[in-house]
Amino acid sequence: MNLEDEIRTALRRKEPSPEFTERVLARVSGMPVRRAPRPWVRWVAAMAASVLLAAGAMGYRQYQGERAKSQVLLAIRIAGGKLNKAQKRVQMLNAAHRNNS
Amino acid sequence: MKTAGFPLALVLFAGMAAGQQVKWNYDKLAARASDSVDVNLDGSVLRLAAKFLSSDDPDQAKAKKLVEGLKGIYVKTFEFKNAGEYSPADVESFRAQLHSPDWQRIVGVHGKEDGEDVDVYIKPEAKGIGGLAIIAAEPKELTLVNIVGPIDLDSLSELGGHFGIPEVEVEKKKEK
Amino acid sequence: MTLLQMPERAPSRTGEWDFASLVRQHQAMVFSVAWHFLRDRALAEELAQEVFLALHLHLATLESPEHILFWLRKVTTHRALDVARSRQRRPIVSLEDAPEPVAVTPPGDPMLGAALRKLVAALPAKARMVVVLRYQEDLDPTEIAAILGIPIGTVKSQLQRALTLLRGKLSRSRGEVGL
Numbered sequence: 001m002n003l004e005d006e007i008r009t010a011l012r013r014k015e016p017s018p019e020f021t022e023r024v025l026a027r028v029s030g031m032p033v034r035r036a037p038r039p040w041v042r043w044v045a046a047m048a049a050s051v052l053l054a055a056g057a058m059g060y061r062q063y064q065g066e067r068a069k070s071q072v073l074l075a076i077r078i079a080g081g082k083l084n085k086a087q088k089r090v091q092m093l094n095a096a097h098r099n100n101s
Numbered sequence: 102m103k104t105a106g107f108p109l110a111l112v113l114f115a116g117m118a119a120g121q122q123v124k125w126n127y128d129k130l131a132a133r134a135s136d137s138v139d140v141n142l143d144g145s146v147l148r149l150a151a152k153f154l155s156s157d158d159p160d161q162a163k164a165k166k167l168v169e170g171l172k173g174i175y176v177k178t179f180e181f182k183n184a185g186e187y188s189p190a191d192v193e194s195f196r197a198q199l200h201s202p203d204w205q206r207i208v209g210v211h212g213k214e215d216g217e218d219v220d221v222y223i224k225p226e227a228k229g230i231g232g233l234a235i236i237a238a239e240p241k242e243l244t245l246v247n248i249v250g251p252i253d254l255d256s257l258s259e260l261g262g263h264f265g266i267p268e269v270e271v272e273k274k275k276e277k
Numbered sequence: 278m279t280l281l282q283m284p285e286r287a288p289s290r291t292g293e294w295d296f297a298s299l300v301r302q303h304q305a306m307v308f309s310v311a312w313h314f315l316r317d318r319a320l321a322e323e324l325a326q327e328v329f330l331a332l333h334l335h336l337a338t339l340e341s342p343e344h345i346l347f348w349l350r351k352v353t354t355h356r357a358l359d360v361a362r363s364r365q366r367r368p369i370v371s372l373e374d375a376p377e378p379v380a381v382t383p384p385g386d387p388m389l390g391a392a393l394r395k396l397v398a399a400l401p402a403k404a405r406m407v408v409v410l411r412y413q414e415d416l417d418p419t420e421i422a423a424i425l426g427i428p429i430g431t432v433k434s435q436l437q438r439a440l441t442l443l444r445g446k447l448s449r450s451r452g453e454v455g456l
Contacts, residue, residue: 003444004412010393011413016308016322021300024329028296059351060344063423068142068150069161070419075140075176076164079246082237083257086219089210 127177130243133186134179142174144250167257171250184240192236192243199234216240223254230254294336299345300329306346306414307353313409314357316398324360328353350414351424354406361402392450396443404439407432 131137142150147168154165168174181187199206199222208221217239224232228251235246307328311321331352332345339345397408403425410421418432425432 003440003447006389007393007397007408007412007443008415010390011309011313011397011409013305013309013413014312015305016325020304020308020322020325021297024300024304024326025297027326027330028333059423059426060340060347063347063420065149065153066419066423068146069153071140071142072147072150072154072164072168072174073160074138075142075174075246076167078138078140078176078178078244079174079235079248080257082219082235082244082246083221085212085217085237086208086210086221086235089212089219090208093210 130179130187130191133181135182136180138176138178140174140176144172147171147174163256167253171248173249175247176245178242178244181241187243192238195245196236204234296333296336299332303346303349307349309413310350310353310409311357313394313397313413314406315360320360324353324356328356350410354410354424358402358406392447393443396446400439400442404435407435408439411436
C-alpha cells in the first residue's frame with residue numbers, strides 16, 4: 001500500500017451541500033439568509049480579509065516569481081543532464097578513436 | 102513493440118521561424134505515460150524568474166546568466182511503466198519537423214549500456230545560435246527540450262558540477 | 278507538474294467575471310480544505326461561504342484564473358487556521374460521530390480512508406494544513422510555503438514528520454508491521 005496515494009484518496013475533494021451556491025449568491029445579492037453565520041466567524045473573516053488584502057498582491061507576485069525560479073532550475077537540470085550525457089559520450093568516442101589510431 | 106536501441110525521437114523544439122516554439126500534440130503519448138514533467142517558460146516568465154534567481158548562489162547565478170535574453174524554455178518528459186509503451190513511429194512525426202534547412206543536428210549518440218539515445222540540434226542564425234533542441238530517448242522515458250533564443254553553448258556545456266549534474270569525466274584507456 | 282504560464286491581464290471589473298461560475302468551479306476545493314481541516318461540516322460550509330463573499334469583494338483586484346485559485350486557497354487556509362485557533366478551548370467533536378459530506382464514494386478502502394482522515398484531523402494544525410494542501414490539492418512544497426507564508430524547509434520537514442506519524446499510527450491501529 002502506498003501511504004501517500006491512500007492519503008490522496010482519503011482527502012479527495014467533496015462537494016458542499018446542493019444549496020451551497022444558491023446560498024452564496026443570495027448573500028451576495030443581499031437577500032436574507034436562513035442561517036446567520038456565527039458572530040466570531042464573521043470577525044475572524046474580517047480580520048483575515050484586511051490582512052490578506054494588504055499582502056495579497058505582493059504575495060502573489062512572490063509566489064509567481066518563486067515558481068518561475070523553481071521551474072527554470074528544473075528545466076536547466078533536465079536539459080543540462082541530457083547535454084552532459086551527450087557530451088560525455090562524444091568525449092568517450094573521441095578518446096577511443098585516439099587510442100585506436 | 103520493443104524500443105530499446107531505436108533512436109527514439111521526442112521533439113520539442115522551436116518553430117520554423119526564428120523565436121517561435123513549435124506546438125506539438127502530445128496527447129497520445131501523455132495518455133500512455135505513467136508520469137510526466139511539463140515545463141513551459143516563455144520570455145516573460147523567464148524574465149520574472151531571473152529577478153528571483155540569486156547571484157550569490159553559484160547554481161542560481163549560472164542559471165541567471167543562461168536565461169538572459171532567452172525567449173523560451175520548454176521541456177517535456179514522459180515516463181512509462183514498461184519499455185515498449187511507445188514506438189519510433191510515435192515520435193517520427195516530431196523528428197520530421199527537424200528535417201529542415203533551419204535545423205542542424207550536431208550530436209547523435211547511442212548508449213549501449215542504458216539504451217539512451219540523445220540527439221542535439223541547433224538552429225544557426227546570423228548572430229549565433231537561435232534555438233536548441235534535444236531529443237533523449239530511453240526505453241521507459243522520453244525527453245524533449247527546446248530552448249528558444251540566443252544561446253551560449255559554452256555556458257550550457259559548463260553545467261556539469263552544478264544543478265546536480267555530474268562533471269564530465271572521461272577515463273583515458275591505458276596505453277599498451 | 279502543472280504548467281506555469283504568465284496569465285493575460287484579466288478584466289478588472291468584477292462584473293466581467295462570472296461569479297456564479299467561479300463559485301461552482303471552486304466550491305468543492307474551498308469546502309474540502311475547510312472540511313478536511315476542521316472536520317465540522319456546518320462550520321466548513323459557513324467558512325466556505327465567507328470565503329466566497331470575500332472573493333466577491335476582492336474580485337476586481339485579482340488578475341487571472343490562476344490568481345483567483347491562489348487567492349482562494351490562501352484565504353481559505355488562513356481562515357481555517359484562525360478558526361482552529363479560536364476553537365482551541367472548545368472540546369473536539371468526536372470524529373466517529375462526524376458525518377461525512379455527501380459525495381461520490383471514493384475508490385479504495387473506505388475503512389482505511391476514514392481512518393486516515395481521522396488521523397490527519399488529529400495532527401497539529403499547521404502540519405494538518407500542510408498535509409491537506411499537499412494531498413487534497415496536490416500542491417508542491419513551494420506552493421504550500423507561499424500559501425502559508427512559511428519557509429519551504431519547514432513545509433518539507435512538517436510533511437515528512439506527518440507522514441512518519443501517520444504511517445506509525447496506521448500500522449499500530451491495523452496491527453501491521455509496516456506499510
